[in-house]
Amino acid sequence: MKKLLIVFLVFLAAGLTFATGQKEAGGPKSLLVAAPPWIQKKTAVLSAAEAFQKAHADVKVEIITVDKWGGPTYIPEWQAGKTSFDLFVSGTGTMLAPLIVDGWLEPLDDMLTGSMAKDKIVGGFLSEGYYKKPDGSGAFYPMIPFLGEVAIVGINTAIMKQAGLWKDGPVPMPGWDAQAYFDWFRKMKPFAEQGAHVQIWDKEFMQYNYCAPILAMTGTFMDASGKGFDVTSSAARKWLGMIQQMAKEKLGNWTATDTAGYEAWKTGKAGSFFAAQGHTMELVLSAGAPEDAIGYVGWPGSDKNGSIIWTHSVWIPKASKAKDLAKAFIREEVFSKDFQQWQFNNWGKLPTFKEAYGSGIQRYGEYMPMILKVADNSKSIPLFKDLQTYADIIKKYLPDAANGRISVDEALGKIKAESANLDFTDVRAK
Numbered sequence: 001m002k003k004l005l006i007v008f009l010v011f012l013a014a015g016l017t018f019a020t021g022q023k024e025a026g027g028p029k030s031l032l033v034a035a036p037p038w039i040q041k042k043t044a045v046l047s048a049a050e051a052f053q054k055a056h057a058d059v060k061v062e063i064i065t066v067d068k069w070g071g072p073t074y075i076p077e078w079q080a081g082k083t084s085f086d087l088f089v090s091g092t093g094t095m096l097a098p099l100i101v102d103g104w105l106e107p108l109d110d111m112l113t114g115s116m117a118k119d120k121i122v123g124g125f126l127s128e129g130y131y132k133k134p135d136g137s138g139a140f141y142p143m144i145p146f147l148g149e150v151a152i153v154g155i156n157t158a159i160m161k162q163a164g165l166w167k168d169g170p171v172p173m174p175g176w177d178a179q180a181y182f183d184w185f186r187k188m189k190p191f192a193e194q195g196a197h198v199q200i201w202d203k204e205f206m207q208y209n210y211c212a213p214i215l216a217m218t219g220t221f222m223d224a225s226g227k228g229f230d231v232t233s234s235a236a237r238k239w240l241g242m243i244q245q246m247a248k249e250k251l252g253n254w255t256a257t258d259t260a261g262y263e264a265w266k267t268g269k270a271g272s273f274f275a276a277q278g279h280t281m282e283l284v285l286s287a288g289a290p291e292d293a294i295g296y297v298g299w300p301g302s303d304k305n306g307s308i309i310w311t312h313s314v315w316i317p318k319a320s321k322a323k324d325l326a327k328a329f330i331r332e333e334v335f336s337k338d339f340q341q342w343q344f345n346n347w348g349k350l351p352t353f354k355e356a357y358g359s360g361i362q363r364y365g366e367y368m369p370m371i372l373k374v375a376d377n378s379k380s381i382p383l384f385k386d387l388q389t390y391a392d393i394i395k396k397y398l399p400d401a402a403n404g405r406i407s408v409d410e411a412l413g414k415i416k417a418e419s420a421n422l423d424f425t426d427v428r429a430k
Contacts (some may be wrong), residue, residue, distance in 0.1 A: 001060050030060045033327045034085035036068035039312070043147065044342040045089050048333035051149075055332065059165060059325060072098045074317065083319040086325040089146075089334070090312045093383050093428065094126055096143065099315075101427055103134035105142035106316040112141065112326055124378030125352040126237060128311045130429045139429030145311035146334050147343060148350040150375045151208045154280030155295045156192070159271045163187040169366070175300045176217055178242060185251045188271035195253030196271040197246065200261035201399040203391055207275060207381055210398055212308040213239050215379060216299035221308075223416075227424045228390060231412040238409045240401055247403050268293065276310075279370060281348030281364070296367045298374050302411060306377030311352065316340050350375060386422040393418045 006253075018340035031052075031208060035045050040063065049061040064085055071091060075098075077083060077212070099105050108129075112118050116260050118126060125148040130143050139286035155170050165171040165187055174180040188196040199209045223230045230236045249274065251369045253270065255261040265273040265280070266287040273280055277296065283292045298307065314334055316326045333339055340351035345362040364371075384390060394415055401411035 030062065031087065031329060032062050032064055032085040032324050033087045033089060033329065034064045034066045035089040036066055036338070038068070041092045042343060042347040043089070043337045047342075048329070048336075048339055052329050052333050056325075056328075056341075061329075068327075069095055071096050072088075075099070075102075078104055078319045081319060082258055083317045086316065086320040086322040087329060088315050088317070091143065091315060092310055092312060093131075093143075093380070094233075094387070096313075096315065097383055097427060100131050100142050101134060104318060106318050106320070106323055107142060108144050108316070108327070108330075109141050111144060111330065116331060117142075120354055121358055122350075122352050122354060122375045123370065124148075124150070124306055124309045124380075125311050125350075125375065127428075127430075128309065128380045129313055132427055132429045143313035143315035144330065145313045145352050146330075146340070147312040147373060148309060148352050149272045149276035149278050149311070150278045150307050150309045150350060150371060150378055151212045151274065152280075152302075152371065152374060153274050153297050153299065154198075154265075154277065154284075155272045155274050155297055156268065156270060157292055157295050158268070159188055159191045160295070162191040163271070167283075167377070170295045170297050172297050173300050176238075178238075178245075180323075181242065182245065182249070182251070185246065185271070186249075189249075189251055192269060193273035194264045194267055194270035196251040198253045198255065198261055198264045198270045198273045199402075199428075200258050200275070201254050201402050202257055203395050205258065205275070206392065206395065206398050208308045209243075209283075209402075210239070211381065212396075213299045216301040216305050216307065219305045228384075228415070228419050228422070229394070231415050237408055240411065243402045244404045244408065254399070256399065265298060277350065278348035285348075291363055296364075296371065298370065302374050302377075303370065304377065306379055307374050309375060309378040309380060311380075313352060329418075380428065382424075383428050384423065384427040385425045385427065390419055390422055390424075393422075 033049060039045055049063050053059060053061045067089055125145045129143045130139055131142055133140050148423040160166045160170055173184050185196040185347050214230055215221040218235045221230055223232055247254055253264050262283055264270050266283050268289060274341055280294055314330050316323055320326060335353055337356050340353045340356035341360045343349040344351055357368050361368055397414050400406045401408055
């Protein structure tokens with residue numbers, strides 16, 4: 001009898017274990033969403049969590065505050081089959097490269113259907129989420145961009161009007177003819193104490209300053225050799241030479257830090273500023289200027305060839321036990337029109353969802369078709385395996401060339417020589 005009781009208890013315990021396992025396998029009832037502080041402030045992720053929980057009464061959603069650069073720190077727990085969160089809201093390719101290359105992220109290709117089909121997402125932004133598979137068998141989407149920035153020329157509308165460069169809107173740059181190009185900025189110079197144009201030449205912004213106009217001019221910013229940015233063509237020499245000329249004529253205010261660049265723009269005494277469109281909007285509005293104090297123009301050709309973009313994405317660690325819930329949160333909340341428009345209406349961060357560029361946009365509506373066209377055709381800085389080392393090399397020479405401290409040929413030649421042995425394999429897929 002005692003032996004039968006023991007056998008019964010063993011079977012009972014096994015049955016309870018099986019039942020518990022079935023309940024877990026049927027889907028967790030909690031969703032842990034990780035987001036850095038700035039995402040919690042500048043997107044609608046907190047209200048999205050509330051809305052998702054309301055729509056799914058049996059689910060508890062918790063927002064966890066994390067470091068935006070902290071992705072690789074979670075690898076040890078994933079190696080142990082655990083994870084501190086089920087969904088991460090934020091992160092660029094540069095930040096997440098080690099996680100992508102080593103295969104720690106859940107493929108999200110199956111999400112790009114229906115209301116989230118590829119043709120419904122801004123092309124330039126979507127391309128930032130496409131990577132080579134770790135096993136070399138093809139390409140996949142380990143993350144989906146939900147927030148975009150496009151590098152574009154913001155203009156001071158008051159100075160443009162004083163300079164006679166306003167006719168029912170800003171007069172666009174006339175093209176890449178050097179004389180006409182400089183004349184456009186020369187008209188602003190008498191009214192722009194901080195310079196007709198401002199650019200930041202630090203390690204982060206210099207690649208956008210250099211690459212975006214060459215892309216607009218020619219359709220590519222990559223060198224014909226495939227090894228790094230274009231430093232050998234006539235377009236490369238022309239653009240860097242034009243930058244030098246602007247510095248020489250004091251048309252350009254080339255700052256060494258983002259703080260100095262932002263301060264030059266926020267005074268309202270600079271004619272134009274090249275940066276992310278969100279930075280430009282936020283800086284002017286935070287300074288108390290009216291909304292129409294700024295406008296936008298693209299580099300000549302950027303409507304066709306695009307500009308440089310960067311994004312922040314949503315992604316799911318493979319170790320998550322709540323993948324279906326995480327995907328539902330992405331589809332129902334992050335890629336809802338309300339979520340996408342909130343971040344733009346409040347902070348100037350571009351939607352990646354094309355539908356969000358229409359009704360519901362509360363600011364800068366007259367510029368949205370132009371910005372969408374530029375963004376749709378834009379390109380990312382390739383995620384070279386040796387990108388950080390390469391950035392250090394070009395930092396040694398481009399700012400000096402921009403300010404006329406060394407010649408254009410010397411700068412481009414040294415970049416070419418010192419980067420010859422770097423690994424320019426791009427972990428993004430085309």
